[in-house]
Amino acid sequence: MNAPAYNFAYLDEQTKRMIRRAILKAIAIPGYQVPFASREMPMPYGWGTGGVQVTAAILGPQDVLKVIDQGSDDTTNAISIRKFFAKTAGVATTTSTDDATVIQTRHRIPETSLHENQVLVYQVPIPEPLRFLEPRETETRRMHALAEYGLMHVKLYEDIARFGHIATAYAYPVKVNARYVMDPSPTPKFDNPKMDNCPALQLFGAGREKRIYAIPPYTQVVSLDFEDHPFEPYRFNAPCALCAAENSYLDEIVTDDKGSRMFVCSDTDYCEGRQAAGHHGSMSAAPYKEKAQGEANG
Amino acid sequence: MADQDLLETDQPLLVADSLSKSYGRIAACRDVSFSLYPGEVLAIVGESGSGKSTLLQLLSGQLAASGGQVSYRMRDGITRDLAALGEAERRLLFRTDWGFVHQDPAQGLRMAVSAGANVGERLMAVGWNHYGRIRESASDWLTRVEIDVARIDDAPRTYSGGMRQRLQIARNLVTGPRLVFMDEPTGGLDVSVQARLLDLLRNLVAELHLAVVIVTHDLAVARLLSHRVMVMKGGRVIETGLTDQVLDDPREPYTQLLVSSILPP
Numbered sequence: 175m176n177a178p179a180y181n182f183a184y185l186d187e188q189t190k191r192m193i194r195r196a197i198l199k200a201i202a203i204p205g206y207q208v209p210f211a212s213r214e215m216p217m218p219y220g221w222g223t224g225g226v227q228v229t230a231a232i233l234g235p236q237d238v239l240k241v242i243d244q245g246s247d248d249t250t251n252a253i254s255i256r257k258f259f260a261k262t263a264g265v266a267t268t269t270s271t272d273d274a275t276v277i278q279t280r281h282r283i284p285e286t287s288l289h290e291n292q293v294l295v296y297q298v299p300i301p302e303p304l305r306f307l308e309p310r311e312t313e314t315r316r317m318h319a320l321a322e323y324g325l326m327h328v329k330l331y332e333d334i335a336r337f338g339h340i341a342t343a344y345a346y347p348v349k350v351n352a353r354y355v356m357d358p359s360p361t362p363k364f365d366n367p368k369m370d371n372c373p374a375l376q377l378f379g380a381g382r383e384k385r386i387y388a389i390p391p392y393t394q395v396v397s398l399d400f401e402d403h404p405f406e407p408y409r410f411n412a413p414c415a416l417c418a419a420e421n422s423y424l425d426e427i428v429t430d431d432k433g434s435r436m437f438v439c440s441d442t443d444y445c446e447g448r449q450a451a452g453h454h455g456s457m458s459a460a461p462y463k464e465k466a467q468g469e470a471n472g
Numbered sequence: 473m474a475d476q477d478l479l480e481t482d483q484p485l486l487v488a489d490s491l492s493k494s495y496g497r498i499a500a501c502r503d504v505s506f507s508l509y510p511g512e513v514l515a516i517v518g519e520s521g522s523g524k525s526t527l528l529q530l531l532s533g534q535l536a537a538s539g540g541q542v543s544y545r546m547r548d549g550i551t552r553d554l555a556a557l558g559e560a561e562r563r564l565l566f567r568t569d570w571g572f573v574h575q576d577p578a579q580g581l582r583m584a585v586s587a588g589a590n591v592g593e594r595l596m597a598v599g600w601n602h603y604g605r606i607r608e609s610a611s612d613w614l615t616r617v618e619i620d621v622a623r624i625d626d627a628p629r630t631y632s633g634g635m636r637q638r639l640q641i642a643r644n645l646v647t648g649p650r651l652v653f654m655d656e657p658t659g660g661l662d663v664s665v666q667a668r669l670l671d672l673l674r675n676l677v678a679e680l681h682l683a684v685v686i687v688t689h690d691l692a693v694a695r696l697l698s699h700r701v702m703v704m705k706g707g708r709v710i711e712t713g714l715t716d717q718v719l720d721d722p723r724e725p726y727t728q729l730l731v732s733s734i735l736p737p
Contacts (some may be wrong), residue, residue: 307582320560324597328582331589331596334603335625400603 183230183263189213193231193386197377200388205350206318207301212384216258221251222280223381225297226258229278232293232377233259238266240274245282245423245440252280269443281344283365285422285444288374290391296359298380301387303347303357323355326398334403343408349396350389358395364407364423369395412437415457417448483545485510485651485683491530491540493523500526502707503540510650513677513684515698515715517691517730523707524687525655531685532572532653533562544651567594571644571652575659577636580643581628587614587639588624594647613642617672634665638672645676654686658693670696691734695719703727 196210215223243252247269271286278295346363376389399405415436424437439445484507493501529535574580591610617638703711
């Protein structure tokens with residue numbers, strides 16, 4: 175009766191072992207999708223059930239967790255996952271990219287470059303990069319096994335034929351370690367170059383599709399392209415309206431119904447850090463009004 | 473060079489040796505043997521259920537035979553048993569040195585992607601990585617199969633039946649295969665479209681020096697395209713020979729029946 179309601183980090187130890195085995199296999203074969211017995215989590219599919227299971231399996235009591243959703247630390251998804259682990263594992267949480275040891279992310283890679291003692295956990299909705307071209311799972315598995323990736327270029331070809339350039343802006347397919355073609359989860363293609371030769375371990379969990387895959391540290395990750403239509407990261411041509419950053423990924427925010435808009439960094443921690451360091455954009459509020467959110471939570 | 477050409481046409485490309493296939497007690501295909509030479513068109517005719525399509529699947533390595541073997545002379549000149557090839561090799565063969573034209577174009581095409589990508593897919597699969605060149609090659613092939621190049625970016629689902637079939641042929645020929653399998657390529661098309669397609673096929677086959685195994689129940693197709701005919705019934709080859717010989721002077725009663733059942737024009 176007095177048994178604790180939850181094991182450390184919610185999942186029971188046998189489940190964690192099962193997930194860890196899948197993770198180890200995924201690390202051993204970079205980019206390969208390892209099936210695992212995904213559990214029901216106390217949140218709906220599409221809210222990061224895969225990422226949460228991976229995080230739960232690798233989290234230790236000493237870890238410091240950061241959770242971002244589209245680059246932001248303060249959206250519903252990010253806050254509830256952070257609270258979930260604060261409650262079930264009692265680990266420290268942070269919004270600072272530098273201080274975190276485990277970063278769970280949905281749809282972005284932080285702007286601050288990662289270091290060797292970090293693990294980046296991605297939430298993945300559809301792990302199979304060939305899925306929309308080839309609906310049969312048996313067939314896509316065979317294509318991966320035999321490295322038949324001509325079909326992936328068919329998609330890029332279609333983009334150019336229709337739009338004149340490769341219009342795929344997110345979930346842009348990459349080739350990992352010159353072998354497996356992988357879906358980098360719906361991150362903007364702006365983030366693709368950050369995956370290449372990254373010092374941090376990158377883990378991908380897809381809960382509904384029951385797949386885990388990984389990019390070990392310092393692994394080659396190449397975005398697919400054509401010789402005459404090379405890969406180009408996309409970014410709005412504007413500085414951040416709050417911190418004036420010229421090289422970060424921007425969100426477009428519509429500010430009225432007359433066509434006005436502002437562009438701000440999607441990575442809130444990065445933006446706040448820059449503002450604290452004295453950078454100001456064209457629309458930033460007076461400095462006394464906004465204190466960096468990260469310090470309050472940390 | 474002349475010697476090489478001679479060698480090239482002198483040895484069989486595809487050899488079937490007492491092939492058989494049974495599904496439980498039903499023998500779909502029994503003891504079929506033949507050799508196919510480069511540039512030769514072989515028609516397999518027979519009624520429904522005579523084992524034509526099973527034979528075609530056995531020959532193209534899509535179905536494992538219960539007995540006998542199929543060997544193919546690869547581009548390097550070495551003849552190999554298809555069953556002994558690894559899956560990767562077999563699939564590579566299938567999308568480079570072979571073609572397979574299905575009766576229903578929807579099976580052989582990707583209906584949702586543009587005609588250009590359909591033709592270019594095989595090129596991309598063998599590592600072409602230059603959009604301009606892939607597109608150039610695709611337009612070239614569309615022209616050769618008499619499809620308006622202006623429709624290169626339309627999906628085949630907007631094409632008519634005859635155009636789809638021609639697109640499927642272009643898609644198969646783009647890698648310069650030496651052997652093409654065809655399963656009732658004119659089935660389901662109206663007579664004038666059939667005639668145009670057959671005419672196109674005949675020209676392409678002669679021009680590209682293709683070896684073709686064509687399965688059909690339409691003797692007119694066999695007469696127009698093929699050099700040799702094999703007549704099948706109940707899973708066995710009952711008669712084989714030059715097309716004119718078999719169709720003008722059929723020996724077996726069944727073949728006589730088949731030939732006489734064509735309505736006079």
